[in-house]
Amino acid sequence: MKKDLLMWDETLFRDIEVFETDYIPEQFNFRDSQVRELAINARPGIMGARPLNSICRGLPGTGKTTTIKKLFAQIEEQTKKLIPVYINCQIDNTKFAIFSQIYKRLTKRPPPASGTSFKNLFDMVCKIIKDENLVLLVCLDDANYLLYEKEINKVLYTLLRSHEANEGVRIGIITVISDMTVDLMQEVDQRVSSVFRPSEIYFPPYGTDEIKEILSERVMQGMYPGVISSAMLDLVVEQTMKSGDLRVGIDLLKRSALNAEMDARKEVKKDDICRAYLISKYIHLSQTVKTLSADEKSLLKILCGLTKDKSDMTAGSVFEETKKSMKIGYTRYYEMIKKFDSMRLLNLNYREGKGRTRVITLRYDPDRITDILQ
Structure with a gap:
């Protein structure tokens, strides 16, 4: 066994709570x-x-x-x-x-x-x-x-x-x-x-240098030295800036280190970050879905199914499909659709033609939404 491998009871984290999204840091800059x-x-x-x-x-x-x-x-x-x-x-x-x-x-x-x-x-x-x-x-x-x-x-x-x-x-x-x-x-x-x-x-979005300093402080407080190299931290910062959400970067640090732990390694590699980003980039989606009612989750699941079937998702056609499995009136149905639009779960646009038809498109991959719903 290589010397740099973790033992079964070892961890890369001094304090894993530092990487929870509701953690309040002692050091809080830029605000x-x-x-x-x-x-x-x-x-x-x-x-x-x-x-x-x-x-x-x-x-x-x-x-x-x-x-x-x-x-x-x-x-x-x-x-x-x-x-x-x-x-x-x-x-x-x-x-x-x-x-x-x-x-x-x-x-x-x-x-x-x-x-x-x-x-x-x-x-x-x-x-x-x-x-x-x-x-x-x-x-x-x-x-x-x-x-x-x-x-x-x-x-x-x-x-x-x-x-x-x-x-x-x-x-x-x-x-x-x-x-x-x-x-x-x-x-x-x-x-x-x-x-x-x-x-x-x-509250303006954080800049690249601000994101790097915030994440660097989390690493120093929550992980042991050497776990995240300077190059790997730069990659986490780059992925965080791509999403525009600091929470993605914090979650990405945690998941990357957990990936390294599962492979019994003492430092995070590029592949750990890339695999973690496939999950961390959906943090807004997962937190939003948690807040939905049972009816709203059912409607979102129907939208996922129609998207995968490549059905024409006009507001009217989706309502006809929704009525097959849910007891719901059009007013309540359309209120939920508008709420999803406001919550950035979907886009609700008009298509010109005979009248103004409302067209629905999901903002996220339907398979990922379905996984989170389950």
């Missing part, structure tokens, strides 16, 4: 101006007033969630009066679900049972805020999912105008938008926009 602006907007809450509202916009993998979580950690260290509440709207995307998470954060108890009326839940949350003289700063991460589910106006209106029904309640909001086709202020109605008035904070 100083965004952190500063969010901190300025939050500062009135530390003094007992309502925080200023914000919209954080940027493509997936540009540091929006990490920036907010770092800020929230700092707030929790400084004060007990301003309570930061983080909500993942991919998971909690109704008014009741969001206020349940707020209740859980305030009480450290499980959310009320689903049979509880929203009014009772709302009153309980407001009573805690008033009795304990607290200020809330609520982050609605991936708030575009509230838009897809037609909940955005209900949620924002209730949060923004809670002080009208309960004097002394102070709530600020940070909305995070990863869908760059969404202009939130154009989507909300007048009663929301009149009190929302957020400042917009843009």
Whole structure:
């Protein structure tokens, strides 16, 4: 056996958690101006007033969630009066679900049972805020999912105008938008926009040098020396820039090292990275599919089947095929198709002819989508 082979109980990782997509690094660079602006907007809450509202916009993998979580950690260290509440709207995307998470954060108890009326839940949350003289700063991460589910106006209106029904309640909001086709202020109605008035904070994509420094820090923190050479790190950076998503690079590092481990090697080679990229490049797809309902997954599976059959995928023909296996009306069906378009799962375009026919094309390989659905 060669000397450089791993023993069965050896690993290339100092700390594999460093390569999880939800890991919050100690060292966090290239977002100083965004952190500063969010901190300025939050500062009135530390003094007992309502925080200023914000919209954080940027493509997936540009540091929006990490920036907010770092800020929230700092707030929790400084004060007990301003309570930061983080909500993942991919998971909690109704008014009741969001206020349940707020209740859980305030009480450290499980959310009320689903049979509880929203009014009772709302009153309980407001009573805690008033009795304990607290200020809330609520982050609605991936708030575009509230838009897809037609909940955005209900949620924002209730949060923004809670002080009208309960004097002394102070709530600020940070909305995070990863869908760059969404202009939130154009989507909300007048009663929301009149009190929302957020400042917009843009998160630009990371440049090549920034990506390299971020990934290099992850390697130093999470792997043993010599596992990733400079040339292999450059290849990971190149593949990451191709996808435009930092999360792809972080996942690629982990999978490449795991590939090397499986071959009992102590360093990552080009083939490890190339094989890992075949999976890592679909990280947006896999995370998006996880958030879909059972009906939405069924419809996506039908679309995959029609694509593989090379069927003409017009909105009307797909609906006729969908009715064979799903009890669904056209309105609900088309809402799901538009949601898939917004989530970048498919393209919905018009084809000129007799009338304007909507044509559906998947953005991803149907076999890969099917694998993830399964």
